[in-house]
Each structure stands twice: as C-alpha cells, then as structure tokens.
Amino acid sequence: MTELSTVGPPLARPKLDRSLLFGYALAVVCFLVLGVSTPDGFAPDRLLGILGSNAALGIVAIGQTLVLLCRGLDMSVGFTMNLAAVVLSATMAGQDANTPAALGLALAAGALVGLVNGLIVVWLRLPPLLATLAVGTAVQGGYYVLTKGQPKGAIAPGFREFADGGAFGGTLRWGFLVWLAVWLLAAVLLYRTVPGRRFIVVGANPRLAFLAGVGVRRHTVAAYVASGLTAAIGGVYLTAFAGSASLTAGASYTLASVAAAVIGGVALTGGIGSPTGTFAGVLVLVFLQTILTTWDVPAPVQQATQGAVLIVMMLVTLRFVRRGRSDR
Amino acid sequence: MIGTTTRTALRAGIPLWLLVFIALIVLPVLSEPFRSANNANSLMASLAPLLLVSAGQAVVVLLGGIDLSVGGIVGLGTVLVATPAVPGWVAAVLALAVGVAAGLVNGLGVLAGVPALVMTLGMSGVLGGIGLLVLAEPGGQVSRGLLAVLTLQAYPVPLAFVVAVAALAVAWTAVSWTRWGRVVLATGHDPVAARRTGLPWRSATLRAYALSGLFSGMAGLAVVARTYSGDSLSGGSLILDSITVVLIAGIALTGGQGSVLTVLPAAAVLGLLQNLIVLSGLDSYYQYIVEAVVLVIAVALYEASGKRPAFLARGG
Numbered sequence: 246m247t248e249l250s251t252v253g254p255p256l257a258r259p260k261l262d263r264s265l266l267f268g269y270a271l272a273v274v275c276f277l278v279l280g281v282s283t284p285d286g287f288a289p290d291r292l293l294g295i296l297g298s299n300a301a302l303g304i305v306a307i308g309q310t311l312v313l314l315c316r317g318l319d320m321s322v323g324f325t326m327n328l329a330a331v332v333l334s335a336t337m338a339g340q341d342a343n344t345p346a347a348l349g350l351a352l353a354a355g356a357l358v359g360l361v362n363g364l365i366v367v368w369l370r371l372p373p374l375l376a377t378l379a380v381g382t383a384v385q386g387g388y389y390v391l392t393k394g395q396p397k398g399a400i401a402p403g404f405r406e407f408a409d410g411g412a413f414g415g416t417l418r419w420g421f422l423v424w425l426a427v428w429l430l431a432a433v434l435l436y437r438t439v440p441g442r443r444f445i446v447v448g449a450n451p452r453l454a455f456l457a458g459v460g461v462r463r464h465t466v467a468a469y470v471a472s473g474l475t476a477a478i479g480g481v482y483l484t485a486f487a488g489s490a491s492l493t494a495g496a497s498y499t500l501a502s503v504a505a506a507v508i509g510g511v512a513l514t515g516g517i518g519s520p521t522g523t524f525a526g527v528l529v530l531v532f533l534q535t536i537l538t539t540w541d542v543p544a545p546v547q548q549a550t551q552g553a554v555l556i557v558m559m560l561v562t563l564r565f566v567r568r569g570r571s572d573r
Numbered sequence: 574m575i576g577t578t579t580r581t582a583l584r585a586g587i588p589l590w591l592l593v594f595i596a597l598i599v600l601p602v603l604s605e606p607f608r609s610a611n612n613a614n615s616l617m618a619s620l621a622p623l624l625l626v627s628a629g630q631a632v633v634v635l636l637g638g639i640d641l642s643v644g645g646i647v648g649l650g651t652v653l654v655a656t657p658a659v660p661g662w663v664a665a666v667l668a669l670a671v672g673v674a675a676g677l678v679n680g681l682g683v684l685a686g687v688p689a690l691v692m693t694l695g696m697s698g699v700l701g702g703i704g705l706l707v708l709a710e711p712g713g714q715v716s717r718g719l720l721a722v723l724t725l726q727a728y729p730v731p732l733a734f735v736v737a738v739a740a741l742a743v744a745w746t747a748v749s750w751t752r753w754g755r756v757v758l759a760t761g762h763d764p765v766a767a768r769r770t771g772l773p774w775r776s777a778t779l780r781a782y783a784l785s786g787l788f789s790g791m792a793g794l795a796v797v798a799r800t801y802s803g804d805s806l807s808g809g810s811l812i813l814d815s816i817t818v819v820l821i822a823g824i825a826l827t828g829g830q831g832s833v834l835t836v837l838p839a840a841a842v843l844g845l846l847q848n849l850i851v852l853s854g855l856d857s858y859y860q861y862i863v864e865a866v867v868l869v870i871a872v873a874l875y876e877a878s879g880k881r882p883a884f885l886a887r888g889g
C-alpha cells in the first residue's frame with residue numbers, strides 16, 4: 246500500500262486498532278445470534294434486505310463520525326433528516342420529473358444546516374452540543390411553522406420504487422450501495438488524501454494543527470457540512486423507503502448515530518476512530534434491532550436498549566479496549 | 574475566587590434581574606392580555622418545571638458535567654403519574670424515586686469514567702424507551718386526589734411555582750454554604766486539583782446528579798399539574814431549555830463558575846419570551862426558533878461584554 250502522502254510519523258495509520266477489532270467482533274456475535282434466532286436466518290437475501298432497509302442509519306452515522314473526529318458532536322442530525330424529508334416531499338409534489346431538483350434542494354438544505362452548525366461552533370465558539378442542539382431546534386421550529394404540522398406534497402412513484410429496487414435484480418438495495426459509497430468516500434478521503442490527513446490532525450491535536458498551518462476552522466466547518474449532507478441523504482432515503490415525509494421519523498437517529506460511532510471505537514475527544522469502525526457499530530445496532538424485532542420485543546424497549554448499549558459500550562471501551570489511554 | 578455568593582458570581586445576574594423587573598413593569602402596561610391574572614397564573618405554572626430542571630442542571634454544570642437525561646426523567650415522571658395501574662400517591666413518590674435513581678446511575682457512570690454527555694444521553698434513551706413502553710400514546714389518567722394537590726394554588730400563584738422557587742433557593746443555599754457545595758464548585762473549577770487534595774468529590778458528584786434527577790422528577794409532577802396527562806416525550810424541550818437558562822445565567826459550561834440564584838431571572842427571561850409568543854397569537858412552533866436565537870444572542874452578549882466564561886471546552 247502506498248500512501249499518497251505522509252503527514253508525519255505520529256499520525257501514521259494505526260496498525261490494528263483494538264477498539265476496531267472489538268467492534269467487528271461484537272458485530273459478528275450479533276450476526277451469529279441473528280442467524281440462529283430464526284430458521285433460515287443466514288439467507289443472504291434476508292441479510293442484504295436488513296442492511297438495505299437500515300442504510301439511513303449507516304449513512305447518517307458516517308457524518309456523525311466525521312464531526313466526532315474533529316472534537317465535535319452533531320445533535321441536529323435527526324432534525325436535519327426531517328427537514329430534508331419535508332423539502333423533498335414539498336418540491337417533488339408527486340411528479341417524477343421533479344425528482345432531480347427535489348433531491349438537489351433537500352441535500353442543499355442539509356448542507357446549509359451543517360454550515361450554520363459549523364459556523365456557530367467555529368465563530369461563536371459555543372460547545373458543539375449546544376450549538377447543534379440549538380440549530381436543530383430552530384430547524385425543527387422552521388419545518389413545523391412552514392408545514393403547520395403536516396408535510397406538504399408527495400413522493401413521486403418512481404422515486405418510491407428506488408427504495409425497493411437494487412442492483413442484481415434487487416438483491417443489493419440501492420440504499421445499501423449508497424451507504425457503501427459514502428463509507429468508501431469517507432474512508433479514502435481520510436486515509437488516502439492530504440486533506441483527509443489534515444482533517445485527522447485537526448481532531449487529534451488542534452493546537453498542533455494550527456501551528457502546522459492547517460486551517461482548523463475550515464476543516465471543522467467542513468465536518469459539520471458533511472454531517473448535514475449525510476443526514477439529508479439519510480432523510481431522503483428514509484422518506485423514499487416510507488413512501489411519505491414525516492416530521493418525526495428522524496428523531497431517533499441522533500442517539501443511534503452517536504451510539505454507532507461509540508461502539509465503533511470513535512472517541513468523543515476527537516482524533517480517534519474511523520468510518521470503518523462506525524460501520525461495525527451500525528452493524529451491531531442494526532443486527533441487535535432486528536434480533537429484538539424477531540423476538541417481538543416492542544419498539545420502546547429497543548430504544549431503551551440502544552441507550553443502554555451506548556453506556557455499556559463506552560464503559561467497556563474505557564476499561565478494556567482503550568486501557569491506559571485517557572479518554573477524558 | 575470561587576463561590577456562588579461572592580460578588581463576582583452574583584454580579585453577572587444584575588442585568589438579568591433588571592431586565593426581568595423592567596419587563597414586569599413595562600409588559601403589563603403595554604399589553605392588555607399580559608395584565609390578566611389568568612396569564613400571570615399560566616406564566617408561573619409554565620415556569621415551575623423550567624425552574625426545577627434548570628436548577629438541577631445548574632448544579633451539575635457547576636460540577637463540570639452536563640445532564641441530558643432531564644427530559645427523559647420528566648417524561649417518565651408524567652407517564653408514571655398518569656398510569657391508572659398505580660395509585661396516585663405511590664406514583665408521585667415513584668416519579669421522584671425514579672428521578673433520584675436515574676441521577677445516581679448517571680453519577681455512577683460518570684465516576685466510572687463515562688463522559689457525562691454519553692452517560693446522560695444514553696440514560697435519556699433508556700428512560701424515554703421505558704416511558705413509551707408504559708404509555709405508548711400521550712394521555713393516561715391522573716388520579717383526582719393527586720391532581721387536586723398538584724394544582725393547589727393561592728390564585729394566581731400556583732403551588733408548583735412556589736415549590737420550584739423554594740427548591741431553587743435550597744439548591745442555591747446548599748451550593749453556597751454547605752461543605753458539599755464547596756466540593757462541587759472545587760471539582761468543577763479544577764477536577765484534578767480536587768482529586769489530589771483528597772476532597773470527597775465522588776460523593777459530591779453522586780449527590781449532584783441525584784439532585785438533578787430529583788428536581789427533574791419534581792418537574793415531571795409540575796408538568797402534570799399543567800397538562801393533566803402523561804407523555805413520555807413531554808420533557809424533550811426541557812433539555813435545551815435548561816441548558817439555555819444555565820447559559821443565560823452566565824454559568825460556565827466548564828464548571829465551577831456562576832451562581833445558582835441567577836437561574837431565577839434567566840428562566841424568567843425565557844418564560845416571558847415564550848409567554849409573549851403565545852399571547853401574540855403567533856404559531857407556537859416559533860418558540861423553537863426564538864429560543865435558538867436567544868441562545869446565540871446571549872452568548873454573543875457575554876462575548877461582547879468580555880465577561881464571557883470559558884466556553885471553549887466541550888460541555889461533557
């Protein structure tokens with residue numbers, strides 16, 4: 246493997262992160278439990294279907310990872326997803342011809358939210374938690390005021406079919422492919438390009454990055470824009486999947502995306518973790534959720550489980566995986 | 574240097590007190606509907622949960638932590654009280670106990686090294702899930718006897734408001750004048766120094782989170798006193814509300830700096846704004862937007878006045 250460039254020895258890619266191993270080990274365990282929990286559980290069609298229908302979380306979590314990597318946190322992803330859904334539905338108005346314009350507008354809305362988040366964090370220096378929660382709440386107010394509590398427009402039938410279709414006769418859902426593409430893009434950018442390496446420095450050590458002449462603010466804003474964009478993509482896919490826009494569907498994704506990143510070994514202190522780790526975290530959450538659904542566990546319990554898993558995984562990571570490396 | 578009664582800590586609140594006093598003199602003159610006793614009543618009733626949650630949040634923030642589980646505790650509290658299966662009094666006590674228990678678990682998690690942000694975010698997921706499990710749809714039935722007590726009032730002053738102000742006063746006094754309060758402030762000011770000097774920071778942390786949980790449980794009851802029903806999601810907006818109030822009150826999110834007393838005028842400012850939006854006949858959804866703007870303006874003002882607390886570090 247040849248690196249396009251090296252930024253410096255301390256930033257060389259870690260050989261094999263223990264938390265990464267741990268994340269994938271957990272994903273495998275969940276996978277096995279999922280497989281044996283139902284007859285014919287290992288059928289590839291079923292597994293790929295599960296991944297396809299949960300692609301929104303995978304996509305959103307990658308944006309969340311980028312923000313966490315540069316010492317941020319994006320609490321607005323759920324609201325941004327709903328905003329994208331509302332914008333998509335309103336501009337599409339049920340016409341296939343409007344699809345490209347609607348998609349463009351929805352993604353632009355997401356990127357705009359991310360930009361505002363980033364600028365507030367960078368210029369007003371509000372803690373990311375607060376800035377993104379405030380922007381998210383304002384966004385929520387915005388789409389409630391505009392829609393009066395009822396999403397306008399409709400999803401075009403052609404776009405609706407997109408969610409169910411896929412490559413190879415529908416086996417590989419388009420959503421799953423988009424997820425893979427976003428992950429690949431993020432991973433390649435972070436580990437194989439100079440801007441990506443700079444981005445990692447900004448998260449790992451902003452002071453050092455500043456002294457080295459790396460634009461800390463620029464990279465931080467870029468992370469939030471990326472997160473807004475992925476949230477919009479996730480929201481769009483969710484809407485296509487459900488067949489109609491919702492003002493609340495995205496809400497649970499904020500917690501889930503943070504949980505996926507934490508399970509995948511992303512540290513809240515920035516600089517540690519990768520989209521590849523988050524990929525494992527998403528797999529864990531998705532498999533776990535499917536297992537609980539097969540066992541007829543009600544949806545609220547699944548939400549509670551997600552919260553508990555987040556806490557337990559953080560504890561495990563602190564105690565056993567990242568031993569000796571301070572995370573506070 | 575540190576202390577919530579020292580002049581520096583209290584001085585930050587003077588403009589806020591002035592703002593609230595001026596608003597309370599000017600608004601009744603300008604606005605006919607604002608003058609009514611009914612409006613004063615509903616304003617105070619809506620302030621009660623905000624004051625309670627914000628007071629708890631303030632203590633946790635002074636400790637250098639943050640509590641995102643307040644909304645979950647409030648929501649679960651309303652749900653428990655509105656469940657017909659449990660008799661009213663038991664439910665009320667249960668709501669408070671759940672609050673304390675959740676707070677203690679939060680504290681234990683933080684002591685075990687989990688960042689406060691992750692710990693309380695996870696906890697809010699757990700509590701929200703339990704709340705939805707008990708009561709899937711907003712509604713339920715609150716026992717008559719309990720409701721009568723919760724909605725007691727010396728018109729136009731609701732009992733819940735009096736209790737909330739009293740709770741805030743207790744929290745302020747405790748942080749200012751007890752040994753526990755000094756340890757909370759010291760830990761928030763410099764956690765490493767607090768540990769090295771052998772202060773009982775562990776028990777102080779546990780108690781701070783437990784207090785926030787208890788106050789959130791009480792806030793749940795105060796919400797029921799207004800809505801007469803249970804809703805697992807009813808506390809959601811209180812998370813940002815309480816952090817906004819703490820921030821307006823000039824309490825540094827990095828901990829150890831600020832006064833719990835200032836939470837009172839800060840919450841009043843937010844409450845008055847929400848009240849004005851309702852009175853002006855605007856869509857109540859505008860509240861969300863206005864609140865975010867207020868938050869940003871407050872930070873900008875602190876920045877301009879040069880008294881800006883060190884916000885730079887993340888609030889976790």
